[in-house]
Amino acid sequence: MKEYQHIKYRRVRLSTEAQIANSEQFREMMSTRRSVRHFSRDPVSKEVVENVIMTAASAPSGANKQPWTFCAISAPEMKKKIRLGAEEEEKLNYGGRMSDSWLEDLAPFDTNWEKPFLEDAPWLIVVFKKPYEESREGKQKNYYVNESVGLAVGILLTAIHQAGLVTLTHTPSPMNFLEKILHRPANERAFLLLPVGYPAADATVPDLQRKTREEVLVWYE
Numbered sequence: 001m002k003e004y005q006h007i008k009y010r011r012v013r014l015s016t017e018a019q020i021a022n023s024e025q026f027r028e029m030m031s032t033r034r035s036v037r038h039f040s041r042d043p044v045s046k047e048v049v050e051n052v053i054m055t056a057a058s059a060p061s062g063a064n065k066q067p068w069t070f071c072a073i074s075a076p077e078m079k080k081k082i083r084l085g086a087e088e089e090e091k092l093n094y095g096g097r098m099s100d101s102w103l104e105d106l107a108p109f110d111t112n113w114e115k116p117f118l119e120d121a122p123w124l125i126v127v128f129k130k131p132y133e134e135s136r137e138g139k140q141k142n143y144y145v146n147e148s149v150g151l152a153v154g155i156l157l158t159a160i161h162q163a164g165l166v167t168l169t170h171t172p173s174p175m176n177f178l179e180k181i182l183h184r185p186a187n188e189r190a191f192l193l194l195p196v197g198y199p200a201a202d203a204t205v206p207d208l209q210r211k212t213r214e215e216v217l218v219w220y221e
Ligand code: IYR
Pocket: 090, 093, 106, 109, 111, 112, 113, 170, 171, 172, 173
Protein backbone atom coordinates (compact mmCIF):
# COMPACT_ATOMS: atom_id res chain seq x y z
CA MET A 1 0.00 0.00 0.00
CA LYS A 2 1.27 3.49 -0.94
CA GLU A 3 2.12 5.81 1.96
CA TYR A 4 0.33 9.13 2.18
CA GLN A 5 1.52 12.20 4.01
CA HIS A 6 -0.62 14.30 6.28
CA ILE A 7 0.05 18.01 6.79
CA LYS A 8 -0.60 20.16 9.82
CA TYR A 9 -3.94 21.94 10.01
CA ARG A 10 -4.63 24.86 12.35
CA ARG A 11 -7.39 27.40 12.78
CA VAL A 12 -7.34 30.53 14.86
CA ARG A 13 -9.54 29.89 17.92
CA LEU A 14 -12.30 32.47 18.26
CA SER A 15 -13.73 33.44 21.63
CA THR A 16 -17.26 32.22 22.34
CA GLU A 17 -18.41 35.83 21.97
CA ALA A 18 -16.83 36.09 18.53
CA GLN A 19 -18.35 32.72 17.51
CA ILE A 20 -21.79 33.93 18.57
CA ALA A 21 -21.36 37.28 16.83
CA ASN A 22 -20.08 35.68 13.61
CA SER A 23 -22.74 32.99 13.48
CA GLU A 24 -25.51 35.51 14.22
CA GLN A 25 -24.27 37.84 11.52
CA PHE A 26 -24.02 35.00 9.02
CA ARG A 27 -27.46 33.67 9.95
CA GLU A 28 -28.92 37.16 9.46
CA MET A 29 -27.19 37.51 6.08
CA MET A 30 -28.39 34.10 4.89
CA SER A 31 -31.93 34.67 6.13
CA THR A 32 -32.39 37.16 3.28
CA ARG A 33 -31.63 34.56 0.60
CA ARG A 34 -34.58 33.81 -1.66
CA SER A 35 -35.03 31.89 -4.89
CA VAL A 36 -35.63 34.50 -7.57
CA ARG A 37 -37.35 33.95 -10.92
CA HIS A 38 -37.23 37.50 -12.34
CA PHE A 39 -33.78 38.65 -13.39
CA SER A 40 -32.32 41.96 -14.50
CA ARG A 41 -30.28 41.89 -17.71
CA ASP A 42 -27.49 43.86 -16.01
CA PRO A 43 -24.10 42.20 -16.46
CA VAL A 44 -22.15 40.52 -13.66
CA SER A 45 -18.35 40.35 -13.67
CA LYS A 46 -16.81 37.07 -14.81
CA GLU A 47 -14.42 37.34 -11.86
CA VAL A 48 -17.33 37.09 -9.42
CA VAL A 49 -18.68 34.02 -11.21
CA GLU A 50 -15.26 32.39 -11.06
CA ASN A 51 -14.95 33.16 -7.35
CA VAL A 52 -18.36 31.70 -6.41
CA ILE A 53 -17.73 28.59 -8.51
CA MET A 54 -14.28 27.99 -7.05
CA THR A 55 -15.77 28.45 -3.57
CA ALA A 56 -18.34 25.76 -4.43
CA ALA A 57 -15.53 23.52 -5.67
CA SER A 58 -14.01 23.63 -2.16
CA ALA A 59 -16.84 21.37 -0.91
CA PRO A 60 -16.07 18.01 0.66
CA SER A 61 -16.79 14.98 -1.52
CA GLY A 62 -16.76 11.19 -1.28
CA ALA A 63 -13.10 10.10 -1.14
CA ASN A 64 -12.28 13.65 -2.26
CA LYS A 65 -13.12 12.70 -5.85
CA GLN A 66 -14.62 16.18 -6.47
CA PRO A 67 -17.13 14.65 -8.91
CA TRP A 68 -18.35 17.89 -10.48
CA THR A 69 -18.00 20.24 -13.42
CA PHE A 70 -19.41 23.77 -13.43
CA CYS A 71 -20.26 25.31 -16.81
CA ALA A 72 -20.60 29.12 -16.77
CA ILE A 73 -22.53 30.46 -19.74
CA SER A 74 -22.99 34.07 -20.81
CA ALA A 75 -23.09 33.55 -24.63
CA PRO A 76 -26.58 34.76 -25.69
CA GLU A 77 -27.03 32.11 -28.41
CA MET A 78 -26.21 29.35 -25.91
CA LYS A 79 -28.59 30.79 -23.30
CA LYS A 80 -31.30 30.87 -25.97
CA LYS A 81 -30.70 27.20 -26.85
CA ILE A 82 -30.87 26.29 -23.16
CA ARG A 83 -34.09 28.26 -22.70
CA LEU A 84 -35.71 26.56 -25.71
CA GLY A 85 -34.56 23.12 -24.49
CA ALA A 86 -35.91 23.74 -20.98
CA GLU A 87 -39.22 25.15 -22.22
CA GLU A 88 -39.73 22.16 -24.51
CA GLU A 89 -39.53 19.83 -21.50
CA GLU A 90 -41.54 22.11 -19.23
CA LYS A 91 -44.39 22.33 -21.75
CA LEU A 92 -44.71 18.56 -21.40
CA ASN A 93 -44.37 18.75 -17.60
CA TYR A 94 -47.07 21.39 -17.14
CA GLY A 95 -49.17 19.84 -19.93
CA GLY A 96 -49.67 16.49 -18.18
CA ARG A 97 -46.35 14.98 -17.01
CA MET A 98 -46.76 16.45 -13.51
CA SER A 99 -49.56 15.12 -11.29
CA ASP A 100 -52.47 17.33 -10.18
CA SER A 101 -51.21 17.28 -6.58
CA TRP A 102 -47.74 18.35 -7.77
CA LEU A 103 -49.23 21.25 -9.75
CA GLU A 104 -51.27 22.19 -6.68
CA ASP A 105 -48.10 22.25 -4.55
CA LEU A 106 -46.47 24.55 -7.12
CA ALA A 107 -49.39 27.01 -7.24
CA PRO A 108 -47.88 29.44 -4.66
CA PHE A 109 -44.82 29.88 -6.87
CA ASP A 110 -46.76 31.04 -9.93
CA THR A 111 -44.51 29.03 -12.25
CA ASN A 112 -45.36 27.85 -15.76
CA TRP A 113 -43.50 26.40 -18.76
CA GLU A 114 -42.05 29.77 -19.77
CA LYS A 115 -38.49 30.40 -18.56
CA PRO A 116 -37.45 33.93 -19.64
CA PHE A 117 -34.92 34.06 -16.78
CA LEU A 118 -32.75 31.63 -18.76
CA GLU A 119 -32.09 34.47 -21.24
CA ASP A 120 -32.43 37.47 -18.94
CA ALA A 121 -29.87 36.40 -16.33
CA PRO A 122 -26.36 37.44 -17.40
CA TRP A 123 -24.95 34.03 -16.38
CA LEU A 124 -26.20 30.48 -16.27
CA ILE A 125 -24.24 27.99 -14.21
CA VAL A 126 -24.95 24.39 -15.15
CA VAL A 127 -23.64 21.91 -12.59
CA PHE A 128 -22.76 18.43 -13.81
CA LYS A 129 -22.17 15.39 -11.63
CA LYS A 130 -19.64 12.74 -12.56
CA PRO A 131 -20.83 9.28 -11.50
CA TYR A 132 -17.51 7.87 -12.69
CA GLU A 133 -14.13 8.93 -14.10
CA GLU A 134 -12.83 7.55 -17.35
CA SER A 135 -9.11 6.85 -17.73
CA ARG A 136 -6.85 4.49 -19.69
CA GLU A 137 -7.36 1.89 -16.94
CA GLY A 138 -11.12 2.07 -17.49
CA LYS A 139 -14.03 3.43 -15.46
CA GLN A 140 -13.54 4.37 -11.80
CA LYS A 141 -16.72 4.82 -9.81
CA ASN A 142 -17.15 7.94 -7.68
CA TYR A 143 -18.77 7.79 -4.24
CA TYR A 144 -21.73 9.65 -2.73
CA VAL A 145 -21.99 11.63 -5.93
CA ASN A 146 -25.41 13.24 -5.29
CA GLU A 147 -24.49 14.15 -1.73
CA SER A 148 -21.13 15.59 -2.82
CA VAL A 149 -22.53 17.69 -5.66
CA GLY A 150 -25.46 18.76 -3.44
CA LEU A 151 -22.97 20.04 -0.86
CA ALA A 152 -21.08 21.97 -3.55
CA VAL A 153 -24.31 23.54 -4.78
CA GLY A 154 -25.23 24.56 -1.22
CA ILE A 155 -21.92 26.37 -0.92
CA LEU A 156 -22.46 27.88 -4.38
CA LEU A 157 -25.86 29.31 -3.34
CA THR A 158 -24.26 30.75 -0.21
CA ALA A 159 -21.39 32.34 -2.16
CA ILE A 160 -23.78 33.82 -4.74
CA HIS A 161 -25.90 35.35 -1.98
CA GLN A 162 -22.86 36.65 -0.11
CA ALA A 163 -21.72 38.37 -3.34
CA GLY A 164 -25.01 40.31 -3.39
CA LEU A 165 -26.48 38.35 -6.28
CA VAL A 166 -29.49 36.08 -6.64
CA THR A 167 -30.10 32.69 -8.18
CA LEU A 168 -32.67 29.94 -8.60
CA THR A 169 -32.13 26.20 -8.23
CA HIS A 170 -33.78 25.27 -11.48
CA THR A 171 -34.27 21.63 -12.48
CA PRO A 172 -35.89 21.40 -15.89
CA SER A 173 -36.80 17.75 -16.14
CA PRO A 174 -35.40 15.70 -17.80
CA MET A 175 -32.14 17.66 -18.07
CA ASN A 176 -30.19 15.59 -20.59
CA PHE A 177 -30.65 18.30 -23.27
CA LEU A 178 -28.01 20.28 -21.32
CA GLU A 179 -25.41 17.55 -21.85
CA LYS A 180 -25.99 17.79 -25.60
CA ILE A 181 -26.06 21.60 -25.89
CA LEU A 182 -22.89 21.96 -23.81
CA HIS A 183 -21.14 18.98 -25.47
CA ARG A 184 -20.33 17.33 -22.16
CA PRO A 185 -18.39 14.04 -22.05
CA ALA A 186 -20.18 10.71 -21.49
CA ASN A 187 -19.44 10.64 -17.74
CA GLU A 188 -21.22 13.93 -16.96
CA ARG A 189 -24.89 14.19 -16.02
CA ALA A 190 -26.70 17.51 -15.59
CA PHE A 191 -27.46 18.07 -11.89
CA LEU A 192 -28.79 21.60 -11.61
CA LEU A 193 -29.16 24.81 -13.62
CA LEU A 194 -28.68 28.15 -11.87
CA PRO A 195 -29.37 31.54 -13.46
CA VAL A 196 -27.19 34.11 -11.68
CA GLY A 197 -27.56 37.89 -11.64
CA TYR A 198 -29.47 40.74 -10.06
CA PRO A 199 -33.19 40.62 -9.36
CA ALA A 200 -35.30 42.54 -11.91
CA ALA A 201 -36.45 45.96 -10.66
CA ASP A 202 -40.00 44.60 -10.32
CA ALA A 203 -39.00 41.14 -9.03
CA THR A 204 -41.33 39.54 -6.49
CA VAL A 205 -41.06 36.34 -4.45
CA PRO A 206 -43.87 34.30 -2.92
CA ASP A 207 -44.72 35.12 0.70
CA LEU A 208 -43.36 31.90 2.23
CA GLN A 209 -42.39 31.13 5.80
CA ARG A 210 -39.38 29.13 6.92
CA LYS A 211 -40.05 26.39 9.45
CA THR A 212 -39.54 27.42 13.07
CA ARG A 213 -36.75 26.29 15.36
CA GLU A 214 -39.25 24.00 17.13
CA GLU A 215 -40.08 22.34 13.83
CA VAL A 216 -36.56 21.76 12.58
CA LEU A 217 -34.25 21.50 15.59
CA VAL A 218 -34.13 18.73 18.23
CA TRP A 219 -31.60 18.92 21.06
CA TYR A 220 -30.18 15.88 22.89
CA GLU A 221 -28.10 17.40 25.73
N1 IYR B 1 -39.44 22.00 -13.17
C1 IYR B 1 -40.67 22.80 -13.22
C2 IYR B 1 -41.59 22.53 -12.08
C3 IYR B 1 -41.12 22.82 -10.72
C4 IYR B 1 -40.92 21.80 -9.82
C5 IYR B 1 -40.56 22.05 -8.51
I1 IYR B 1 -40.41 20.53 -7.20
C6 IYR B 1 -40.35 23.38 -8.10
O1 IYR B 1 -39.97 23.64 -6.79
C7 IYR B 1 -40.55 24.42 -9.00
C8 IYR B 1 -40.90 24.13 -10.31
C9 IYR B 1 -40.33 24.29 -13.38
O2 IYR B 1 -39.15 24.64 -13.29
O3 IYR B 1 -41.21 25.10 -13.59
